[in-house]
Structures are given as structure tokens and as C-alpha cells.
């Protein structure tokens with residue numbers, strides 16, 4: 001179990017994908033997640049569950065939702081959704097699915113034969129103790145005629161001025177979109193509008209809409225839009241949401257993370273008024289010798305500054321900074337558990353080698369020709385093919401002439417890199433050998449703060 005991260009949420013065992021139902025309930029944080037209780041590959045979608053007082057020490061709880069009801073229509077899967085807390089009650093909204101055709105895949109999991117052979121139902125469940133959930137009802141919502149009925153999923157619910165709002169991922173003629181509804185009773189939903197854009201993929205998954213400061217922010221995870229080897233990406237639109245019409249006027253799409261496998265982020269508001277989210281760092285198979293697949297990003301807080309969105313690890317992470325070191329070379333003993341920040345005069349001659357042994361490393365360097373930061377993980381894959389499917393190089397356009405702050409958090413088999421306090425982020429899952437733990441940083445360094453991380 002050498003590679004299991006200690007600060008990034010992972011399932012106790014088996015497969016995990018999207019974060020679901022993130023919320024703060026009766027003094028504790030709750031995380032739910034798409035889980036396959038049977039094995040390390042996608043299937044049998046069940047809601048895993050954990051809770052925590054500080055977003056890092058998670059207590060594991062029994063599964064919250066199981067795919068077990070013909071009546072509710074979730075017999076073949078409890079897909080993604082969200083939570084809503086009201087008067088000491090915890091509500092979960094999710095997509096139940098029934099598969100209209102079935103076959104077993106190579107891992108023994110049941111999947112449909114055709115991509116559209118899915119019948120989704122939006123379902124409401126409730127808990128009074130935050131542990132046991134009762135499925136309450138199927139939601140009544142009209143899906144516009146022109147939408148593909150098989151692909152309506154991942155409801156996110158919130159409340160404003162005594163009215164509930166829901167957005168849900170959908171597709172129409174191979175174009176992704178979200179459908180917007182409102183409701184006075186959580187059960188009957190009126191269709192308000194569609195939010196969509198040209199050339200933004202064939203399906204929008206896991207939408208989320210919320211405000212930070214003056215801005216409304218829409219998270220979407222469009223399928224079939226990415227360049228590189230990563231076709232499904234996640235990001236956001238900044239804009240203004242009209243609660244009367246459900247229309248959303250927005251700026252250009254931006255990525256939340258320019259690394260390799262970030263997907264399906266979901267946010268929630270905590271008791272401190274912070275907007276926090278986690279995304280899923282996709283991996284389609286367990287790392288060698290491990291019995292779990294998939295991890296979440298660090299919990300990240302969102303802030304707006306000068307009209308721009310910044311995301312950075314919640315401050316609680318700093319409590320785990322253990323020893324302060326003077327030199328990067330001393331980090332070797334931290335065994336890839338560290339958190340450091342440097343200020344660079346500019347990006348000229350900048351190069352950072354992480355997860356380094358005698359010959360190989362993860363490289364972050366500045367390319368003057370391409371005016372880009374280049375993250376190259378090809379030497380820390382160590383023949384683990386599933387990581388290669390997302391590619392080994394990412395390039396991020398950035399000017400190299402001005403001062404830059406770079407924070408790096410390494411956690412065993414994952415690294416998160418924050419540029420300028422979270423103006424830009426790059427994350428990567430890795431498969432280092434036990435010898436790959438050195439750190440070297442070159443460039444015009446103005447200052448540095450180096451810490452080991454400890455549980």
C-alpha cells in the first residue's frame with residue numbers, strides 16, 4: 001500500500017469515481033462518492049460515504065445508497081447527485097438507472113450493450129441521522145422532447161428565497177447542455193431553461209451552479225471536447241444567472257485544472273461560508289499492488305479576486321506541515337509527502353524535478369519558444385499503461401517574464417501544482433518507484449518555504 005495518498009481521499013477498497021453529495025451537516029463534513037463495492041473497475045454504482053470534522057481525517061460509513069429498487073428505478077445503478085441540508089435533515093438527489101440491455105464486460109461488471117440503453121430516474125432520499133437513508137420519491141420533472149432521454153443525470157440542487165433550483169446534465173442532438181428547473185416542494189419541478197454552447201462536447205455531466213462574491217459560476221464536465229489524450233474535461237463559466245428565466249450569461253469556458261485527469265468537480269458551502277470543492281482524479285485501473293482505484297483532489301476553496309477565479313487547498317492542510325527544511329535536497333526523506341512554495345523572479349531557466357531518482361523524474365519546466373509551462377510525467381509512469389491513456393505531457397500558456405509563485409503538494413502517488421495562489425492549477429496521478437523521491441529546483445528563486453507533510 002505504498003502508493004495510497006494520505007491527504008487525498010481514496011476509497012477503502014475497490015473503484016471510486018465522482019464526488020457526490022458533498023455537504024456540511026450537523027457539525028461535520030460529509031463525502032459521498034460513486035463506488036463499486038465489488039471490484040477495482042467501474043460498475044455496480046453505489047454511494048460510498050464518509051464524514052470528517054476537518055476535511056482530512058475521514059471516518060468511513062456504510063454505503064448510503066444501493067442499486068436495489070425496481071420500484072424507484074435504480075436497480076442497475078445509483079449514479080451521481082448532490083445533497084441538500086434543511087432543518088437537520090440531509091436530502092440526497094441522485095440519478096437511478098435501469099439498463100435496458102445488459103452484458104458483462106471483461107471485469108465482470110454489467111454494462112449496457114448500446115450507449116443509449118439507459119433509463120434514468122431522478123430520485124430523492126432522506127436521512128435524519130446522516131447515516132441511514134430512506135428513498136422517498138421519484139422526482140416529477142418534464143424532460144424537453146428534443147433531449148436524449150437516456151442521458152439526463154447528475155442533479156445538483158440548491159435553494160434561494162424559498163424556491164429550490166435544480167440543474168441537471170443532458171444532451172440534445174449530440175450536443176451537451178444543462179437543464180434548469182425550479183420547485184416549491186422538492187418534488188414537482190418546473191422546467192425553466194437550457195444552458196448550452198456550440199462546440200462544447202456531446203454531453204455535459206455533473207453540473208454545479210453557485211455564486212462566489214458577485215459572480216455566478218457554472219461547473220460542467222463536458223464529454224468529447226478535450227484536446228490532448230483527455231477527451232472529457234471539467235471547467236467553469238463565470239457569469240450571471242437569472243433566477244426568473246433560468247438564463248445564464250457568461251464569459252469563456254475555463255479549465256479548473258490543467259493537469260492530466262481532473263473530472264466531475266462538485267462544490268458545497270461550509271459553515272465558515274467557504275465554497276469548497278473536490279474533483280475526481282481519474283484512473284481507470286488500480287496502481288500496481290493497490291486494492292483501490294481513483295482518488296479525489298485535495299479539498300479546494302474558491303475565491304474571486306479582480307474578477308478572476310482562484311482555487312487553492314483549504315487552509316486546514318497547513319496543520320499537517322511537520323518539519324521546515326532549508327533545502328529541496330533534504331526533501332528526499334519526506335518520501336513524497338511535502339508542501340513547498342517558491343517565488344520566482346520570472347520563469348527564465350526554471351526547471352523543477354520531482355519524484356526523482358538517479359535518472360528519471362517528473363519535470364515541470366518553462367519553454368520560452370512555446371511560452372508555456374510544460375509538465376512531463378513520462379518518467380514516473382513506470383510502464384503503468386492506464387496512466388498513459390491520458391497522455392504524459394501538458395502545456396500551459398503563461399507569460400515567463402513576471403514574478404511567479406508556485407506551490408507544490410506531493411502526496412505519495414499524486415502531485416498538485418498551484419500557480420499564483422491558485423490562478424492556475426495542474427494535477428497529476430503518478431506511479432513512482434520507491435526510489436523516486438528526490439526534489440531539485442532551478443531558476444531565479446527569490447524565496448522558498450519547504451515543509452514535510454505528516455499525518
Ligand code: FRU
Nearest residue numbers: 034045079080153205206264
Ligand atoms: C461522471 C459520470 C456521471 C454519472 C456517473 C456514473 O463521471 O459519468 O455522469 O452519474 O459518472 O458513475
